[in-house]
Each structure stands twice: as structure tokens, then as C-alpha cells.
Amino acid sequence: MLPIETDRLTLRHYLESDYDDLLKLQSNDDVTRFLLYDSKTPEEVRESLAKRLTAVAMNADGQALTLAVILRETGQHLGEVTLFVNSIEHKTGEIGFVFHPESHGHGYAAEAAVELLRLGFEELGMHRIIGQLWAANTASANLLERLGLRLEAHFVKAELHEGEWADGMIFAMLAEEWQARSATTESH
DSSP states (O other): OOSEEOSSEEEEOOOGGGHHHHHHHHTOHHHHTTSSSOOOOHHHHHHHHHHHHSOOOSOSTTOEEEEEEEETTTTEEEEEEEEEEEETTTTEEEEEEEEOGGGTTSSHHHHHHHHHHHIIIIISOOSEEEEEEETTOHHHHHHHHHHTOEEEEEEEEEEEETTEEEEEEEEEEEHHHHHHHHHHHHHO
């Protein structure tokens, strides 16, 4: 199953040596402004890395598999992608992605995220995978749409985010939509 190789990327488990890259990612205000946590201190990043180093079976609600995304040609850490198990009973999951700002605009997030969708639907047998985000995060919304997820909900002023009421959005894809998308992309 892992690592996953794409045309340009390697998606792999985190290593102890990824600390500096994770610190750079999780302590950057431009990166964390759309996340559910503020920029982290070095000690908080050590705790975050420790969680990423732990093996996850993906067989219980609330588990998450977070993979480092590495540009194979250079070995550069570009960011990370996460697949969450929301419900084993209902076969649902959630996808997330966080990339260094200098990695934006090259298609890396899409290349990595499509592999997590494949993993969720084809290897873990998920029925439905969602992506949740703040409505102001238009780049991520556009990415989810390009991946084939459809907008299911737009919650107006649903939660406090950085001291202001923020809109939230949920995108989703079903297993049969993934199969149709895969069949279309394979035929081209």
C-alpha cells in the first residue's frame, strides 16, 4: 500500500527527519489561516510529528492516515495529505491537504489527493468521502471540484473562525462517482 508513487510524487509515512519540514508547514500563518489550528510552536510540532509516526490501522472511527508528500526528483517536502475515517459502520471518510505556499500552482495537491481518494474508495472500501473547508478558502474549493467532489452544503456564518463568523462548505463524492470518474479518466 505505501509508499504511493505518482508521476512526480512519493506519498509516504512521516519520518523523524521530517521535523524541520513539518515545523515550516505548521508554524506558517499563511498555511494555518484556513486550518482548525493556529500556527504551532516547535514543541507542538514535535507532538504533531509523534502522532504522524504512529501506525494507523484505519479500522476505527476517528483514525487518520497522514502522509508526507515528497517531490521525487528533488526529495523536497511539499506538504501532506490526510484521509480520516469518519465512520466504519457507514463507510465514510474525509480528505484533507496542506501544502507549503511555494508548492501551490503546480498540481501537486491534486496529484496527491487523487491517490487518497483511490486509497479510500478502492483499498478501504469507503462509500462516501467528504472535504470540509472555510468558504473563503477558494483554492481548496476549486481543487475539490477539480477532483470531482460536488458541493453539498454551504453553511452561512456557521462557526467562529479567527474571531469572526465564517461560512463553511462540504464537498462530497460517492464510490460510484469515483468509479465513473476513474472510468472516464482511464478511457482518455
